Amino acid sequence: xxxxxxxxxxxxxxxxxxxxxxxxxxxxxxxxxxQRNRALRLQILTTIRRRHAIQRRRRRRRFWxxxxxxxxxxxxxxxxxxxxxxxFKEQLRLKTNTFELLLxxxxxxxxxxxxxxxxxxxxxxxxxxxLYRLAHGNSYNTIAATFNxxxxxxxxxxxxxxxALCDIRENYIKFPSSxxxxxxxxxxFDDLTDIPNVVGAIDGTHIRIKKTNDSxxxxxxxYQQYDVVVQGVVNGDKKFIHVAAGFPxxxxxxRVFKNSSLYHKIATGEFLxxxxxxxxxxxxxxxxxxxxxxxxxxxxxxxxxxxxRDPKEVHxxxxxxxxxxxxxxxxGMLKGRWRILQKRLDSxxxxxxxxxxxxxxxxxxxxxxxxxxxVDDDNxxxxxxxxxxxxxxxxxxxxxxxxxxxx
Numbered sequence: 001x002x003x004x005x006x007x008x009x010x011x012x013x014x015x016x017x018x019x020x021x022x023x024x025x026x027x028x029x030x031x032x033x034x035q036r037n038r039a040l041r042l043q044i045l046t047t048i049r050r051r052h053a054i055q056r057r058r059r060r061r062r063f064w065x066x067x068x069x070x071x072x073x074x075x076x077x078x079x080x081x082x083x084x085x086x087x088f089k090e091q092l093r094l095k096t097n098t099f100e101l102l103l104x105x106x107x108x109x110x111x112x113x114x115x116x117x118x119x120x121x122x123x124x125x126x127x128x129x130x131l132y133r134l135a136h137g138n139s140y141n142t143i144a145a146t147f148n149x150x151x152x153x154x155x156x157x158x159x160x161x162x163x164a165l166c167d168i169r170e171n172y173i174k175f176p177s178s179x180x181x182x183x184x185x186x187x188x189f190d191d192l193t194d195i196p197n198v199v200g201a202i203d204g205t206h207i208r209i210k211k212t213n214d215s216x217x218x219x220x221x222x223y224q225q226y227d228v229v230v231q232g233v234v235n236g237d238k239k240f241i242h243v244a245a246g247f248p249x250x251x252x253x254x255r256v257f258k259n260s261s262l263y264h265k266i267a268t269g270e271f272l273x274x275x276x277x278x279x280x281x282x283x284x285x286x287x288x289x290x291x292x293x294x295x296x297x298x299x300x301x302x303x304x305x306x307x308x309r310d311p312k313e314v315h316x317x318x319x320x321x322x323x324x325x326x327x328x329x330x331x332g333m334l335k336g337r338w339r340i341l342q343k344r345l346d347s348x349x350x351x352x353x354x355x356x357x358x359x360x361x362x363x364x365x366x367x368x369x370x371x372x373x374x375v376d377d378d379n380x381x382x383x384x385x386x387x388x389x390x391x392x393x394x395x396x397x398x399x400x401x402x403x404x405x406x407x
Contacts, residue, residue, distance in 0.1 A: 072148035074128050089371075092128060093135040093337050093362075098371040102362075103127055109164035121153065129154055130161025134359060137340035162351070165358035172364040173357075175200075175233070175242045175262065179275045182286050188236030193323035194404050195301070197277040199286040200233040200241055201327040202294065204253040205335075207245075207356060210346040221249030228349065230356055231256050233288065236323070238330040239367050243360045246353035253293040272299045279403055284396075289324045301397055316401040334363050337373040 073091075077083045088096050103110075103124055110127055112120035125147070132143055133154070140154045147154070176182045182199055189198040206227040212219055219226045227249035233242040244260040257263050265271045276283040288300045296302050303320050304313040335341045338359040345352045366373065 073146055074125055078124065078128070091135070092131045093373070094131065094366065095369075095371050098366060098369045099127070099131075101369055102365060105168065106161070106164045109167065110160055121149070121157070126157045127161060129157035131362075133158045134161075134338045134340050134355070134362070137343040159351075162354050162358045165361045166354050169243075169357055169361050172361050172368070173240050173243055175265075175271060176286075177271060182272075182275060185235045185241065186286065189323050189326075190236075192236050192326065193319045195287070195289070195319055195323065195400055196279055196403075197284045197286050198236075198289055198323055199272065200235055200288050201324045202231065202233045202257070202288050202290045202300070203324070203327040203331065204229050204231045204256060204293070205331045206230070206249055207341055207352070208344040209249075209349070209352055210344060212349065218248035218250055223249075225249070228352060228356075229253070229256050231260055231262075232327060232331065232360070233262065234327045234330040236326055237367065238326050238333065239364050240330065240360045243357055245356040246349055253290075254295055257294060266299055279400075282399065284400075289320055291324065296394055296397060298396055301400070304397075304401075312401050312405045316397070316404055319404050330363070333373050334359060337366075338362065 077088065077091075085096050088094075088099070092099060094102065106127060107123045110123040112123075112126070114120050129143060129147060129149070132138070132146070133140075138146075140151045140158075143154045144151045174181075176185045176199060185199045186197055189195075206221055206223060206225075207230055208225055208227045209219065211226045216226070219228065221227050221229075228245065229247040229249060229251055231242075231244040231247070231253070232240050234240050242262050244256070244262065247256045247259065251259075262271070272286040272288070274285070276285050278284075285299065290300050290302050292302055292305075294300050294302050301320060303317040304310070306317075308314060308317070340355065341359060345355060347355070
C-alpha cells in the first residue's frame with residue numbers, strides 16, 4: 001500500500017475516533033481496505049487484458065491486398081503456344097491474332113503507370129478483362145476470381161475498354177456518304193437480291209436492362225420486360241454501318257428510326273441522294289430495306305402484306321427478304337458472340353448504350369480481321385406492321401416489283 005493511502009487511513013482513524021467506538025472504527029478501516037484492494041485488483045486485470053489485446057493485434061496479419069496465386073488463367077495461356085487457338089477464342093471470342101491487332105489499336109488508351117506500391121496491370125490483361133465481361137456477361141466478382149485481381153480492378157478495366165472502343169467507333173461503324181462508299185456498300189447486295197441500289201438493311205432488337213428509377217414505364221416493352229431498343233443498319237457483308245442504341249423499350253421501330261440521327265440526315269439530303277441507278281428510264285436513289293414495322297418511303301422499302309397472293313408481290317417479298325436477312329444474321333452474330341447482350345444489364349442507360357456500341361465495334365473489327373462467328377442466336381424481336389405508307393414509296397415499290405418480276 002502506498003504512503004498516501006496510509007495517510008488517508010490515519011486521518012480517517014483520527015476523525016472517526018471522535019464519533020465512533022473502537023469497534024466501529026476497526027470495521028470502517030477494514031471495509032476501506034477491502035474496497036481499496038478490489039479497486040487495485042480491477043485495475044491490474046484491466047491492464048493485463050489491454051496488454052493481451054495489443055499483443056493479439058500485433059500477431060494478427062493484415063493485408064493491403066489479399067494474397068492470390070501468382071499467375072491466373074490469362075498468364076498461363078496467353079503466351080502458351082501449346083494451347084489451341086480455339087480455346088483462346090472460346091474465352092475471349094477472338095483469335096489470338098485478332099486480339100493482338102485489337103491490342104495494338106487500343107494500347108494507348110489502356111496503358112497505365114506503375115506506382116511505388118506495385119506494378120500496374122499490363123494493357124493485354126486490361127483488354128482481356130473487358131473482353132471477358134463482354135463475351136460472357138459474368139459478374140465482376142466471378143471475373144476477379146478468374147483473373148486473380150480485385151473487383152474494383154475489373155470494373156475499371158471494363159469501363160476503360162468500353163470507352164476506348166466507343167472512341168474509335170467512327171473508324172469502324174460509318175454510314176456511306178460519298179458516292180464511292182455507296183457504290184461499295186451496294187455491291188455487297190448484288191449477290192443477295194435483284195433490287196437495285198440497295199445500300200443497307202435496317203432492323204431493331206431489344207436488350208434487357210434493370211428497371212430505371214426515372215421513366216420506368218417507358219422502358220417496359222411488349223415482351224414484359226424492361227429493355228432498350230437498338231437500331232442497326234448493315235450492309236450485305238453483315239457489317240454495321242449505323243447503330244443507334246438506348247431508346248426506350250416501349251418505342252416502336254418506326255418511331256425509333258424517326259428519332260435517330262440517321263433519319264434526320266436522310267431527310268435533310270445529307271445521305272442517300274447519289275449515285276442513282278437507271279432502271280427503265282427511271283433513276284433509283286440509294287435504298288434501305290426494312291420489315292413491315294418501318295414506313296414505306298422513297299428511301300425505305302418494306303414488303304407487301306404477308307397474306308398477299310399476287311405472284312409479283314410474293315416474288316418481290318422474297319427478293320427483299322433475301323437481302324434483309326443480313327441484318328437479322330448480324331444481330332444473331334452480335335448476341336451470340338458477345339453474350340453480355342443476352343443478359344440483363346444493370347448499368348445506367350448511358351453506359352448500357354456504350355456497351356452495345358462497343359460490341360458492334362468489336363463485331364465489325366472481327367469481320368475486318370476475317371475472324372467470323374457462327375450464328376447461334378435468332379433475332380426474333382419484330383414489331384407489328386406499321387401502316388404508314390408514302391405515296392412515292394408505294395409507287396417506287398410497285399415499279400421495282402414489276403422490274404424484279406421481269407428479270
